[in-house]
Amino acid sequence: MYSFSVSFIIFINTSFSQTSGTLNFSVKITEPTGGYNNKLVIAIWLEDSATGSFIKTKLRYAVAEVQYLNVWIAKSNQNVVDAVTGATTSPGTFNVVWNGTAVNGSVVPDGTYNVWIQFSDKNSSGPTKYCSFVKGPNPIVNATYANSGNFTNMSLSWTPTATQINDPLLFNQKLMIYPNPVRDNVKIEFLLSKDQTVDISLYNLKGQLVNKFSEGILADIGINTIVWNIKDQTCIKPGFYFIRVKCREYDLVKKINVL
Numbered sequence: 001m002y003s004f005s006v007s008f009i010i011f012i013n014t015s016f017s018q019t020s021g022t023l024n025f026s027v028k029i030t031e032p033t034g035g036y037n038n039k040l041v042i043a044i045w046l047e048d049s050a051t052g053s054f055i056k057t058k059l060r061y062a063v064a065e066v067q068y069l070n071v072w073i074a075k076s077n078q079n080v081v082d083a084v085t086g087a088t089t090s091p092g093t094f095n096v097v098w099n100g101t102a103v104n105g106s107v108v109p110d111g112t113y114n115v116w117i118q119f120s121d122k123n124s125s126g127p128t129k130y131c132s133f134v135k136g137p138n139p140i141v142n143a144t145y146a147n148s149g150n151f152t153n154m155s156l157s158w159t160p161t162a163t164q165i166n167d168p169l170l171f172n173q174k175l176m177i178y179p180n181p182v183r184d185n186v187k188i189e190f191l192l193s194k195d196q197t198v199d200i201s202l203y204n205l206k207g208q209l210v211n212k213f214s215e216g217i218l219a220d221i222g223i224n225t226i227v228w229n230i231k232d233q234t235c236i237k238p239g240f241y242f243i244r245v246k247c248r249e250y251d252l253v254k255k256i257n258v259l
Contacts, residue, residue: 018107019137020253021160022207023098025058025115027129028153029091032121039088041065041126042119043072044096049112049132056103057083058096068120071128075116079103091121093153097205099255100135110136117151131156159207161244161253174252175245181257188226188243195221196248203242203253210241219247 025044032040041062046055054075060083062069072078081103084096096115100107112134120126129151133140140158147153176189190198200214214226236258244253 019100019110019135019160020107021100021135021158022205023100023115023133023135024095024157024159024206025098025131026093026095026153026155027117027151028093029117029119030150030152031091032119032150036065036088036121038090040091040119040121041069041088042094042117043069043076044094044115044117045072045076046098047075047114047116047130048108049114054079055108055113056081056098056101058098059084059094061086061089063087065120065123068123068125069118070125071118072116091150099205101255105255108135110134115156119150127151129154133158136160161207174250175254177243177254177256181259183259184229186228186256188228188245189223190219190245190247190252191223192219192221192247193249195219198224198245198247200226201244201246203244205240205242207242213243 027044029040029042031038042059043057043062044059045057047053048055057072057076057080060069060072060080065088066078067073102108112132114130114132116128116130118126118128127149129148131145131154133143133156135158137160139160140156143156145154145156174191178187180186188200196219197216198214198219199212199216201212202210204210238258240255240257242253242255244251246252
């Protein structure tokens with residue numbers, strides 16, 4: 001068994017044509033003219049373009065006036081798992097990050113998706129706008145969309161990870177990380193069919209490499225265990241991170257939540 005101390009986290013790549021990655025989306029809502037004293041309510045969410053199915057809310061600022069986000073309510077049933085939430089907010093630029101997963105944490109199939117925005121600055125249903133993009137193995141760099149009413153400066157990027165696996169059961173058999181969420185020590189267990197070297201790397205929510213936790217360690221056939229002592233890592237703040245386990249047999253990534 002190997003014991004290490006570092007900060008790690010995990011990202012999950014699942015079945016057939018389900019590319020993990022990071023979406024960054026930005027939109028500026030210009031100053032509205034309604035009755036909320038230069039305040040507004042707003043929601044940003046993702047939807048499957050082909051089926052119209054709700055995927056996940058990424059931002060929702062509204063409390064008492066939430067009913068005026070009627071399109072978002074109809075689509076999401078007010079589900080805010082993994083969303084940034086709050087009360088009414090000021091107009092300006094809103095940024096969201098999406099890791100390609102649905103509410104249940106699984107990576108959604110590749111295909112065309114819509115980023116939807118709805119806002120309201122008065123006691124009536126607010127306008128909507130959506131921007132389409134193709135989620136898949138090919139990156140999208142700084143896509144822009146035409147201004148429309150109060151929706152301006154819309155931009156989008158999609159950065160896929162290099163990792164995919166073909167069978168979700170394979171993931172469960174080859175790699176386990178627990179407990180999740182984690183407060184103290186977390187165990188990373190991976191199964192090998194032969195002795196080989198293994199690389200373990202840490203990524204942030206944008207898919208950027210933070211640190212090579214372990215590069216080229218020699219692991220044995222069978223189950224190998226790495227213990228990560230989070231308390232030793234003063235530079236790691238609570239939140240979500242991603243860890244990648246790569247060897248000759250597979251290349252897997254999973255997400256965990258550090259409390």
